[in-house]
Amino acid sequence: MNTNEQMVIQDGPATALSRLMEQIQPELSQGQLTELQELFSRAVAMGVSQAFGRAARLEEMRRKIMLTPTEAAELIGVPAKTLSNWRSAGRGPDVVKHGGKVLYPVKDLEKWTEANRVKNL
Incomplete structure (x- = not known):
């Protein structure tokens, strides 16, 4: 610096x-x-x-009901590729498939984030 x-x-x-x-x-x-x-x-x-x-x-x-993978990744602060990898591995937030599109319900993203909170020791 x-x-x-x-x-x-x-x-x-x-x-x-x-x-x-x-x-x-x-x-x-x-x-x-x-x-x-x-x-x-x-x-x-x-x-x-x-x-x-x-x-x-x-x-x-946050006001939307469903988010695209790119939006969901930005909201939770991870790269879209990470979200895709989690989805392929059966990990990460729940998704909804609608007409071949992958969507993330905002409420599920919020629940997943809270469920994965780690308290500092």
């Missing part, structure tokens, strides 16, 4: 940006500094947006 990354973790992104900009200010014009601030602000906003977007997507999936 480099010094700038440590500064972001310790002080937070806004403080780290201010300190970094103080260090490089003599080397940059005011226009370049403004552009750098705008780029940083957009990057932070995108990160927050992506985090909220994923949370919203997961909440939307």
